[in-house]
Amino acid sequence: MKEKKNDKYSRILEAAIKVFADQGFFQSTISQIAREAEVADGTIYLYFKNKDDILIQFFRNKTKQVFERFEEAVEKGRDAKEKLGNLIRKHLEEFQNDKNMAVVYQTETHQINRLAEDQIKEMSKMYLDLISQIIDQGQEEGSMRKDLYMGLVKRFIIGSVDEVINTWLHANGKYDLVSMADPLLDLLIRGVGNLEHKENESPSQVRQKEN
Amino acid sequence: MKEKKNDKYSRILEAAIKVFADQGFFQSTISQIAREAEVADGTIYLYFKNKDDILIQFFRNKTKQVFERFEEAVEKGRDAKEKLGNLIRKHLEEFQNDKNMAVVYQTETHQINRLAEDQIKEMSKMYLDLISQIIDQGQEEGSMRKDLYMGLVKRFIIGSVDEVINTWLHANGKYDLVSMADPLLDLLIRGVGNLEHKENESPSQVRQKEN
DNA sequence: GTTAAATGAATGAACATTCATTCATAAAAA
DNA sequence: TTTTTATGAATGAATGTTCATTCATTTAAC
Numbered sequence A, B: 001m002k003e004k005k006n007d008k009y010s011r012i013l014e015a016a017i018k019v020f021a022d023q024g025f026f027q028s029t030i031s032q033i034a035r036e037a038e039v040a041d042g043t044i045y046l047y048f049k050n051k052d053d054i055l056i057q058f059f060r061n062k063t064k065q066v067f068e069r070f071e072e073a074v075e076k077g078r079d080a081k082e083k084l085g086n087l088i089r090k091h092l093e094e095f096q097n098d099k100n101m102a103v104v105y106q107t108e109t110h111q112i113n114r115l116a117e118d119q120i121k122e123m124s125k126m127y128l129d130l131i132s133q134i135i136d137q138g139q140e141e142g143s144m145r146k147d148l149y150m151g152l153v154k155r156f157i158i159g160s161v162d163e164v165i166n167t168w169l170h171a172n173g174k175y176d177l178v179s180m181a182d183p184l185l186d187l188l189i190r191g192v193g194n195l196e197h198k199e200n201e202s203p204s205q206v207r208q209k210e211n
Numbered sequence C: 001g002t003t004a005a006a007t008g009a010a011t012g013a014a015c016a017t018t019c020a021t022t023c024a025t026a027a028a029a030a
Numbered sequence D: 001t002t003t004t005t006a007t008g009a010a011t012g013a014a015t016g017t018t019c020a021t022t023c024a025t026t027t028a029a030c
Helices: A002-023 A030-036 A041-047 A051-076 A082-096 A097-111 A115-142 A152-168 A178-190 A199-210 B002-023 B032-037 B041-047 B053-077 B079-095 B101-110 B117-141 B150-170 B178-190 B198-209
Strands: none
Touching: A002 A030, A002 A041, A002 A051, A002 A097, A041 A097, A041 B198, A051 A082, A051 A097, A051 A115, A082 A097, A082 A152, A082 A178, A097 A115, A097 A152, A097 B101, A097 B117, A115 A152, A115 B117, A152 B002, A152 B150, A152 B178, A178 B150, B002 B041, B002 B053, B032 B041, B041 B150, B053 B101, B053 B117, B079 B101, B079 B117, B079 B150, B101 B117, B101 B150, B117 B150, B150 B178
16 A cells, blocks of 8 residues: 555656656646656646645655765775765766756756755755765875865865766766766866976976977 | 847846846746836847747857857966966856856756757857867976876866856855855866875774774 | 545646737938 | 828737646545
8 A cells, every 4th residue: 555655656756857857847747747657647746746846855855865875885985085986986876877867956956046945955965064074084184185175175076076977968878977986086186287297397398399 | 220229139138137047947937028128028029039049149149258258368378277277267257247147057058958059069169178278288388187088177177167156156146256266276286185195004094093 | 335546627827929009210202 | 391101119918828736526445
């Protein structure tokens, strides 16, 4: 009984996510979702208050679960670098394994007036706290710079992970997303700069090239 | 005569951007835009084919102009680091100076089925090419690492700039966005890692903590 | 047989777009 | 110069369509 009820709830939610991913939330209709879930239009209102509520439930249940798995992944790392790597790898993994979720997540979180504002804020805080912890540990270990502005570091990390996912989505998921994890981690840790380079050598070197 | 015509076109476009920024594209109505622009509903159709066309014109005219100014800013830098700094600073500057544009831009570019797909792709390419050039120059100068995967470096840079802007927008533009440019540039060049740190010291340090 | 779940046609509100009409200005005629 | 005619920008009420949501009825479960 409860099983079956839950089954229909999930079926509708999954169908909605697929339709939202394909068409965008506002262009999706209840009829389309009902057809995709193979239920009648009215049935949807037995499980969800209204259309907005479907999106809110998506963030409250589905996405939040995914984010909780990020915590587990981080815990398995020993030093800060390993933890950051685990976080990024898990993030890419989960999003690669559920492309519809990834599309809806990326789209809706980048809106300004977000329907699921509270849920999104909560998840965002979860993620930001994970990063804080990791950076703190890295600084204690000595593996990470002490002169970091934490607020910015968080954006720096989230932003680049997000963009890697977006690019993959816009390429229709045609390559392996998870393989980006290690090169990205390397960039985050070491940056694009060359250590051996001394600031004031460059202008003359450039001039040499012109000869 | 032509002045006046152009004036009304701009007035409608600006009004639309404001309404889109406040409510999102699909929740905005022609009537709201007309009211904001102080014209009749029908007048809008003398200047734009339909609602979608307003968004397309926004990207075709307004946003594209902004991106062209990025090129000028980059040219003014001498070495690669200066150029990357100029790009980021200009980007933050322009978006800070036109918050409505920033909101619409950030929102629409993160959609999957984008109404202004062609325009967005064109701008994206412009930006990516700028970054390529800068990195190439940095590698020639010796100021940037040679072992960089260019496709990823682009995401790394765009993504973190984007996220810094998004965070600022979600904080209602309550602080100075441009002041983020230099710290962000530093992170992109040097990363979060500590140079002095030797990889294999850390595990024992961590274990010590457990005692 | 009673209760709960599911259905899908019906409802009505919202909204993009159209178009007949107005009106200020410009060109032509006097 | 004054009067008449033509133009086309601007208007906003009317239209037609698209949905979200409801609810009377049917079907299934126990």
